[in-house]
Amino acid sequence: MFLPDDDGYDAECASYNLAVPQRPALVVGAEGVGDVQAAIRFAAEQGLPVAVLATGHSAPSSAGTVLINTRRMDAVTIDVEARTARVEAGVRWRQVVEAAGKHGLAPLNGAAPTVGVVGYTLGGGLSPIGRTFGFAADQVRRIELVTADGQLRVATATDEPGLFWALRGGKGSPVGVVTAMEFNLFPVSHIYGGGLFFTGDRASEVLTAWGRWTASVPDEMNSSIALLQLPPLPEVPEPLRGGMVVHVRIAYVGSAEEGERLVAPLRAIAPTLIDSVTEMPYTAIASIHADPPNPIPVQDRSGLLSEFTPELVDAIVAHAGPDAGSPLAIFELRLLGGALERRPYSGNATDLQGAAFTCYAVGIGGPDQAEAIQAHLGRVFEGIRPWSTGRQFLNFLTAAEATPKAVAEAYLPETYGRLAEIKASYDPTNIFGGTPGIAPA
DSSP states (O other): OBOTTSTTHHHHHOOSBTTSOOOOSEEEEOOSHHHHHHHHHHHHHHTOOEEEESSOSSOOOOTTSEEEEOTTOOOEEEETTTTEEEEETTOBHHHHHHHHHTTTOBOOOOSSTTSBHHHHHHTTOOOTTHHHHOOGGGGEEEEEEEETTSOEEEEOSSSSHHHHHHHTTOTTSOOEEEEEEEEEOBOOOEEEEEEEEEEGGGHHHHHHHHHHHHTSOOTTEEEEEEEEEOOSOTTSOGGGTTSEEEEEEEEEOSOHHHHHHHHHHHHTSSOOSEEOOEEEEGGGTHHHHOOOOSOBOEEEEEEEESOOOHHHHHHHHHHHSTTTTOOOSEEEEEEOOGGGTSOSOOOSSOOOTTOSEEEEEEEEOOHHHHHHHHHHHHHHHHHTGGGBOSOOOGGGOOTTTOOHHHHHHTSOHHHHHHHHHHHHHHOTTOTTTTSOOOOOO
8 A cells, every 4th residue: 555655656556648647545556356345445434436547548537536556466367168268457468368379269359468458348348350259348258346335246147237237338337346357268369460551641542542441341351540650769660760651450350361352452552661461370469559568648539430531531631641730649540340330249338339430549748748739639639520429439538538428428328327327226425436437326
């Protein structure tokens, strides 16, 4: 346990996003379920809200809370015969991908290997192979959590089914601290994937061609596209340093021969700076997005788009393209559809109804740059507003956007109402209000 003046407090509170300072009243480094229970009971006695930190990729501020750091709870167990994984609260996706990969299995992991498994899955979980297999939340079989009364509960499809429904996708309505989770794995040992990098001056051409291409690809083809402005650092490949490039990401769940045929129209757009698309072991999937592994100060925004049109391309290039004077490091679109729409069952709170693409933009900068970056993010998202669904995906709801209103708008009204009722059943005093979200009904 650390108080604000204790040595080790800052290290215990540190999150991936350095732009969002964490200043809890007390931070507890939990090593097991008993520590989580003790922290929650203590917070209830003191009248303090509870927040949770695993990796902090999208952690809002925890000011004034009892912050439970779950990083030390990092056990991973793979059941090869059942094709399942059991993870503790602090596990990151890299651990699961590597452990499952030893047996030719794959989870519906996040694009970044340092993302926490539990928080990602509670928000729905949009995997680089999500069009093929659906949301990570759809594949959860069992959740263990400590609720506001300090009790350890188990939620499955048959035990506390209402709670089980709410937890999977109900990240905006926290009702407890998840201590462990069990979910399905898939028999995927290799994919055809990687990236095509084009010069930034071809942004309009590449975006247009990619948008047309996405209209006809099968569910096995997963893709995203990003405008990148990479720093002139030695670790950045020389052709990509110090300017804007267009990065088309590919993750095809199938044979290399069929993947190559499907990607051929993209390769024909223009000469590439780098073409890394090839057959790869699934354990190398993090190389596709190649997100920064170390903590950075991030200013970001997100949204959902209903369609892809030539006018949308014009708006993106005008506000985030090579001649826009943009301070953004990343402007990204991810293709949805496929199994994300045709889900095996809809028995949880995850929903992206009406969305065809996610949109996510990032500027990297400290407090002195935050205002300018946020202002530009505002202009970008105002420019593409005609194509917005007006809703957001919980996993991409950023620290700056995480208000109760934004959380409410992430759900359909009937889903929001049911979540609020379940919140009232398990957390009537809103002890988990340390994270902005749905209040008890």
